Amino acid sequence: MPETREIKTHGHSVPVRVDPEPEREGRPALWPTVGEYPIYDEFLYSTMTTDHERSERFLAALAELAPGRRVLDIGTGEDLLWARESVKAGAEHAVAVEVIEGAFDKAADTLTALDRRDRITLLRGESTTLRFAPRAEICVAEIIGSMAGAEGAAAVLADARASHLVPRGRVVPHRAVTLAAAVRLADLLPGQPVAFAEASLPYLESVFDWNGGPFDIRLRVENPHTDALLCDGRPVEVLDFNGELRTEQRTTTRLDITRASHVDGVLTWLNLWCLPGEEPLDALRTKTNWASIYFPLFDRPLPVAPGDVLELSVETALSDDGIHPDYHLAGTLHTTDGHQHHGSLASPHHAGPFKAHPAYQALFPTA
Known part of the structure; x- marks a missing residue:
C-alpha cells in the first residue's frame, strides 16, 4: 500500500506519495529524473x-x-x-x-x-x-539524458564543435533520438501504486533544494512494463552531433493506437548511436542506466481503440541557463467516433509550477 511521507526543502515540508516496497531487479519503479541536476553522488x-x-x-x-x-x-x-x-x-x-x-x-x-x-x-x-x-x-x-537533450547535450556539444574541436573533428556519441509512445501511467507500473520509490526520496529532496523549492519534476520510470505501450514509438527529438545539430526544435508526429485501453500521457525513451552505421542502443529494451520519462497530458485516462490517433507535438527550447532545454508537449486525441480531446504539459528544466497537473497533485498530496 502506498504511504505519504514528508521531505524537507528550504524549511518547508512537502508530502510525497511513496511506494514502500523495496526495489528489486526488474521491478518497475517511479523516480524523479536526476541526470539534469548537479546532485551526483557515488551511487x-x-x-x-x-x-x-x-x-x-x-x-x-x-x-x-x-x-x-x-x-x-x-x-x-x-x-x-x-x-x-x-x-x-x-x-x-x-x-x-x-x-x-x-x-x-x-x-x-x-x-x-x-x-x-x-x-x-x-x-x-x-x-x-x-x-x-x-x-x-x-x-x-x-x-x-533519458530524454536525449535533457542534460544540455545539444548546447554543450554545439559549443564544443565551434570552440574546442578542429574542423571535421568528431563527437562521441554520434546521434541521439528520443522516441515517444502513448501510454497510461498506471499500466507502466502493473500491480503497484503510482508512487515514488522510497529510495528516490533523498534525490527528490536534493533537486528541490538545488531549485530553491518544489516543482513538477520530470517522472523517470525504471523497468516500465512495455506491454503498456499503445503504439509504436515515434521520434520527437533528434540530435545529430556530427551533423546539423539544433539546440531548439519542434516536432509533430502521429501516434496510431493499436489496441483498446486508456491513455493519459506519453512515455519517452532514448535511442543512441556512438558510431554511424551501428544498431542503436534502445534504452526501453536494453538493460542500461538510461530509463524512460513519462509526461502526463490529459487530466484523466481516456478510453482508446485501434484506429484512434494521438497527434503529438514536442517543442524543445533552451531554458534561461542557455544550456538545459525546457520541453512543451501538446496532444490531440482523435477517436474513430469523431471526438477530440486536448491535453498539454509544460516541463521546464527548473523553476516551474508545482502541482499544476492532476498527476503531480496525486504524487504530492495535500497534507
Whole structure:
C-alpha cells in the first residue's frame, strides 16, 4: 500500500506519495529524473560506470577514433572515465572537464594515482566558458539524458564543435533520438501504486533544494512494463552531433493506437548511436542506466481503440541557463467516433509550477 511521507526543502515540508516496497531487479519503479541536476553522488556515478551496454559502445567508438589524436572529455566525473579510456586506447592527450566541485576534487585525486597522468589535463568549469589550446580532434561526452537533450547535450556539444574541436573533428556519441509512445501511467507500473520509490526520496529532496523549492519534476520510470505501450514509438527529438545539430526544435508526429485501453500521457525513451552505421542502443529494451520519462497530458485516462490517433507535438527550447532545454508537449486525441480531446504539459528544466497537473497533485498530496 502506498504511504505519504514528508521531505524537507528550504524549511518547508512537502508530502510525497511513496511506494514502500523495496526495489528489486526488474521491478518497475517511479523516480524523479536526476541526470539534469548537479546532485551526483557515488551511487549515481557507479550506475553509469557499471553500465555495460553504455560502456561497450563508448569504448568501441574510442578504440576506433582516439588513437594518435587529442581528446576532449566533457563531464569527466570523479573517475576521469573517458579521459582514461581514451589514453588507454592510444590518444596522444586528453583534456578532462568537470564542473561539479566534489566530482572535480575526486577526479584530481584519481589523476594523481594514474601512471599516465602526464597525458591527461584536468580542468574545472563549464566547457562552454573554458578555453584551451591546441584544439581537440575528438570530443567524448556522456551528457546524454533519458530524454536525449535533457542534460544540455545539444548546447554543450554545439559549443564544443565551434570552440574546442578542429574542423571535421568528431563527437562521441554520434546521434541521439528520443522516441515517444502513448501510454497510461498506471499500466507502466502493473500491480503497484503510482508512487515514488522510497529510495528516490533523498534525490527528490536534493533537486528541490538545488531549485530553491518544489516543482513538477520530470517522472523517470525504471523497468516500465512495455506491454503498456499503445503504439509504436515515434521520434520527437533528434540530435545529430556530427551533423546539423539544433539546440531548439519542434516536432509533430502521429501516434496510431493499436489496441483498446486508456491513455493519459506519453512515455519517452532514448535511442543512441556512438558510431554511424551501428544498431542503436534502445534504452526501453536494453538493460542500461538510461530509463524512460513519462509526461502526463490529459487530466484523466481516456478510453482508446485501434484506429484512434494521438497527434503529438514536442517543442524543445533552451531554458534561461542557455544550456538545459525546457520541453512543451501538446496532444490531440482523435477517436474513430469523431471526438477530440486536448491535453498539454509544460516541463521546464527548473523553476516551474508545482502541482499544476492532476498527476503531480496525486504524487504530492495535500497534507
